[in-house]
């Protein structure tokens with residue numbers, strides 16, 4: 001049991017006597033009452049002769065009393081070893097660390113700083129874009145220099161392993177679009193045209209877009225987390241000092257993998273989505289043959305190739321952004337999480353923006 | 368005589384079917400500073416992780432204050448965990464928190480102390496390892512040696528009965544390292560803390576270690592156990608003498 005008593009003496013000063021165990025439990029019970037009892041009082045003596053054990057928590061209490069009333073305070077009766085521990089803390093200079101309290105910055109400075117950091121950010125992106133394009137260009141000119149084994153392994157993880165999820169989503173998408181459009185069209189007896197609709201929307205928009213978003217969530221995130229962890233563990237530094245260019249070594253392989261895998265998965269998604277529509281049409285008693293005739297009648301090769309062209313760009317974007325965010329990771333585990341989030345968000349935004357641009361270009365070119 | 372605070376009995380450790388060390392038995396007394404020595408990769412860190420209950424021994428047991436941590440669960444396990452602090456070879460500070468928050472964390476989790484007391488204790492611990500100025504920094508802003516010291520401050524936040532330190536002085540300059548030795552010796556003497564330290568620093572072994580246990584992965588066991596000076600002068604095991612006299616092993620320097 002830890003207790004304390006105070007004894008006022010004739011000249012208005014106090015003695016505080018502590019007794020028992022001054023460990024975390026004891027101090028937790030004493031802290032508030034001791035401080036309350038002494039607020040406003042000027043103590044001169046802390047008598048610790050009845051303390052049988054004093055650890056870091058007890059030292060903190062003694063030190064705090066000393067610190068708050070540091071004019072002429074004495075601690076008596078403390079075991080010499082513990083007293084030596086206590087003596088190493090200097091009440092005057094304690095707790096003044098430089099970086100601790102966030103200092104208020106004037107508004108102008110704050111604006112200036114954030115503009116500066118944003119500008120640096122943009123510069124970094126442009127630099128990365130340049131470096132990655134250069135590395136990719138030189139890699140394509142000297143295909144032997146590409147680490148194909150790595151690229152194929154990444155392509156397998158980003159592509160082959162994604163087949164089930166792409167199939168599931170594309171199938172459901174085709175099925176649902178066909179169903180949702182068949183119901184209103186039936187009012188005009190136009191269910192047969194569902195094939196036109198599903199074919200066009202899958203090939204031109206939904207196939208590429210949905211596949212890209214899936215890849216951004218799966219592989220863009222994976223690239224960012226992987227490269228981010230390498231950055232945090234100084235593996236990127238190790239690569240650099242060994243004379244490898246991290247962009248060539250890590251980014252080119254991933255961008256190539258993205259570039260190969262995204263269009264292939266898009267073709268796969270197109271097919272499965274159209275098949276999903278066929279299933280719905282069967283329930284509306286439209287024969288599959290008729291459905292496919294309609295798919296082919298409206299959407300043509302240009303639509304298919306247009307969608308594919310988009311998906312190539314998406315693939316490069318996703319892989320590039322994933323790697324960029326990974327390489328820009330600050331330090332610490334939280335930074336890896338942040339990099340991953342940023343990679344996915346930025347990739348999805350870019351996908352949608354670029355998709356819009358493609359729509360505009362195709363409209364102007366009248367494809 | 369009081370029962371030893373740590374008892375290691377016929378311990379077999381390793382990974383899966385791969386046995387690193389077998390039939391280890393030794394005791395650590397309360398207030399003692401024990402150094403674990405051995406060649407790189409012989410299983411020192413693995414032994415430490417078995418002693419603190421992170422890994423379950425393949426055979427045998429480790430008793431801390433008479434209790435087997437591998438068998439304990441729930442409240443009992445938490446009570447045992449509260450008795451020791453650990454630092455890991457890689458530091459293992461929480462990267463998203465400042466040093467102060469790192470040290471505060473165990474105090475917040477395990478005590479009822481008021482916030483300002485926790486803050487003060489954490490700052491005092493940081494000052495004890497010479498990091499008072501860096502309390503607000505996050506680990507990534509520190510040098511490797513500073514991270515090591517911060518990890519020690521965190522491990523002793525709760526003033527545990529036992530501190531397990533995995534290579535605490537690797538990466539520290541001789542002066543800081545000597546300061547750390549002094550801190551360890553003081554804590555052992557004043558608070559009766561027990562230390563289990565994995566280290567290669569000969570100077571610090573002779574300065575503070577009461578006893579050493581030397582492991583060897585060829586014989587998969589303990590090749591020496593006792594006071595360091597005595598082992599250096601009297602051991603008849605060639606490897607032990609080489610270790611203490613810093614001689615390269617004749618034929619197989621890197622083995």
Ligand SMILES: Nc1ncnc2c1ncn2[C@@H]1O[C@H](COP(=O)(O)OP(=O)(O)OP(=O)(O)O)[C@@H](O)[C@H]1O
Pocket residue numbers: 382387405406407408409410411412413414456
């Ligand atoms: N998680 C693990 N899984 C499998 N084997 C491991 C694992 N961790 C370590 N090992 C192996 O166990 C052996 C001992 O490792 P340990 O980390 O205990 O060595 P150490 O004695 O601490 O070495 P050092 O002085 O270099 O830190 C090594 O051969 C290592 O390859």
Ligand SMILES: [Mg+2]
Pocket residue numbers: 411412413456533
């Ligand atoms: Mg180790």
